[in-house]
Amino acid sequence: MLIKQSSDIKENEVTDQQDYLSRRAFIKASIAQGLGASLLGLGVTESAQALSKDKEYTLEGDEVTSYKDITTYNNFYEFGTGKGDPAKNAHHLPTSPWSIVVEGECEKAGRYSLEDILKPHDSEDRIYRFRCVEGWSMVIPWQGFPLSDLIKRFQPTSKAKYVRFETLHDPEYMSGQRRPILDWPYVEGLRMDEAMHPLAILATGLYGKTLPNQNGAPLRLVVPWKYGFKNIKSIAKISFVEEQPVSAWTKSIPEEYGFYSNVNPTVAHPRWSQKRERRIGDFFKRDTLMFNGYADQVASLYSGMDLTKHF
């Protein structure tokens, strides 16, 4: 799984979608031909691991969505409610310097600079399906690191039952926050065992490039078995709490958006079915999979729970 990103590559030297994908094809081809380690050094063994991991997480028929679509079709109401608004408005937001407040039931509370947060973690590639509650989906090649690795560093106490996340609140740059569409700042949360699950990551990039602001720079949550709105963007605060946090959307419309928000084709949104989804780029819809296709990995987290009640 571990493709280390060499940090000396400048952003503009990196790859459009075609190159990104053919890189994979190239690695695959070289492995197939047994060129392997002798030609490409250590990198290949690591990449081979990445490939096998990708394979585990990627379904047959899943094609990676284009960089353009991923970065121009966004729900990020802090920058406007139109899908194109974030790409238009988000670049004003300064993401450096950036700090994250860590508080609550943990030993290492405090304010951390983004650099301190990121320093000890190796960047990994994860190609994940992304399913929006509105009924569309993408396949996104993220770079990031396991959320669990970060959580361990803060040493949560036994009272920490949930992790609560908060997006930056800055109406000057986040023009959407000037209107009370949601109760700003945006809040999301995970149960501790969900947060510690190896599929849950914090993303810092996609397509091998620094995460664009409209996708939640500098640091966002990615929990691929949950609806998109759980994947909180531009995180400014992480709290360890005993009580279940109230998510921004739950607070706004509790009968439509619950705490868990697991992708579930058998539980309809009150206003539309969740059985099917339109993969961006496709003409027809496809069936939505239980836990967005990650049931093997995550279903055990919810055994015994009534998912129609805990939606």
Next chain:
Amino acid sequence: MKIAEPYFSKIIKPSIFIMALLPVFYLVWGMFSGVLGANPIETVIRDLGEWALRFLLITLSISPLRRLTGMAQLLRLRRMLGLYVFFYASLHLSIYLWLEQSFDWWEIWLDIVERPFITIGMLSFILLIPLAVTSTRAAIRKLGKNWLRLHQLVYPIAIFVVLHFWWLIKVDTREPLIYALILTLLLSERLIRRYAR
């Protein structure tokens, strides 16, 4: 004010007829050129529905505009504009049935009975059908006074269509609000006239 014949029948009316088709040309072209963004089908369905609503409001403004300007010729555009409401609503519904639901009739039925915004949208369409069917000269003659009564249906339809849009939105209701305000204006003008008499 009056536009001289044959300019009105030969130029003005045909021009409006063609202009009213421009959104369809744009959407068809957009499907292939990529200007509709990452989710073109969603855009097409939304836009077709919104054009149906716009033509409905335009149709409803004909009478007040005529009263305002005294231009009786406007009434000669009303049937055409009304039929465009039906035209766009039909396209909107067809694309929903095809690309949203793949003609899965059981799913469509569930959608209609379980989701109020679909229920009211479908109801609006069904109510539009008799209006479109009775838009011919022969039907108007045959129905006489009842024709007027039947076509009063356009008022509840307009309210239903605005609700159909409103109930679809997650939280930012500015857009349907604008349509609701225009409709309120058009309906209250009629109410005021009725009770002022």
